[in-house]
Amino acid sequence: AQSVTQLGSHVSVSEGALVLLRCNYSSSVPPYLFWYVQYPNQGLQLLLKYTTGATLVKGINGFEAEFKKSETSFHLTKPSAHMSDAAEYFCAVKEQGGSEKLVFGKGTKLTVNP
Amino acid sequence: NAGVMQNPRHLVRRRGQEARLRCSPMKGHSHVYWYRQLPEEGLKFMVYLQKENIIDESGMPKERFSAEFPKEGPSILRIQQVVRGDSAAYFCASSPDRVSGANVLTFGAGSRLTVL
Numbered sequence: 633a634q635s636v637t638q639l640g641s642h643v644s645v646s647e648g649a650l651v652l653l654r655c656n657y658s659s660s661v662p663p664y665l666f667w668y669v670q671y672p673n674q675g676l677q678l679l680l681k682y683t684t685g686a687t688l689v690k691g692i693n694g695f696e697a698e699f700k701k702s703e704t705s706f707h708l709t710k711p712s713a714h715m716s717d718a719a720e721y722f723c724a725v726k727e728q729g730g731s732e733k734l735v736f737g738k739g740t741k742l743t744v745n746p
Numbered sequence: 747n748a749g750v751m752q753n754p755r756h757l758v759r760r761r762g763q764e765a766r767l768r769c770s771p772m773k774g775h776s777h778v779y780w781y782r783q784l785p786e787e788g789l790k791f792m793v794y795l796q797k798e799n800i801i802d803e804s805g806m807p808k809e810r811f812s813a814e815f816p817k818e819g820p821s822i823l824r825i826q827q828v829v830r831g832d833s834a835a836y837f838c839a840s841s842p843d844r845v846s847g848a849n850v851l852t853f854g855a856g857s858r859l860t861v862l
Contacts, residue, residue, distance in 0.1 A: 636788075641786075666850070668853075673855075673856075673858075674855055674856075675750070675752075675837060675853040675854050675855040675856050676789070676837065676839075676853040677853070678850055678851075678852075681850060722788055722789065724789075731794075731802055731804075732777075732779070732794045732801065732802060732844060733779075733791035733794065733802065733804070733805065734789075734791065734851065735791070736781075736788035736789040736790070737788050738786070738787055738788045739787075739788050
């Protein structure tokens with residue numbers, strides 16, 4: 633069965649600092665991996681996805697993530713945090729060829745301090 | 747192209763009443779998914795539907811919950827005899843086809859159910 637673990641339910645950074653949000657997954661077959669962002673009282677917006685091919689994936693708003701199969705990780709990074717990045721971030725996994733359901737982590741709430 | 751439209755955005759029900767949540771997928775999308783988000787939790791899959799068919803309802807509670815996606819009109823998530831534990835945000839997502847490298851889920855803004 634698939635599962636996602638997001639280390640750190642709350643992460644706080646200063647504006648301009650590096651953002652690192654951790655995601656580890658478990659999947660018995662090659663996965664599709666996703667990062668979504670949720671702003672207060674809004675739905676989820678796709679930041680980026682890994683399907684196949686290049687393991688370093690670039691997304692919107694300057695975010696990127698690297699798929700590391702050996703570490704079963706898909707950590708999200710951004711070199712320089714902006715106040716507008718404050719939101720909740722969810723990592724999700726889907727098995728290629730498996731059922732249609734995405735399995736989500738519990739989320740990491742990012743706070744950006746001025 | 748309006749995104750995934752959910753209504754109502756907020757719904758208050760008393761215990762024992764029925765809640766109906768509606769979802770209109772993006773234009774051209776025939777696959778609909780419902781997820782539930784409890785406080786301090788990630789999203790949990792509930793059900794996956796295509797037009798007139800329930801494909802996967804493995805995440806639906808066995809009782810009181812039902813979903814449909816008729817040939818015409820929005821998808822409906824129905825919760826009968828609501829209890830306080832049903833209070834949550836319910837998100838609908840749609841895609842043009844099965845989730846793959848090319849197709850991803852587009853989420854609506856959610857319907858927040860509060861049971862008094």
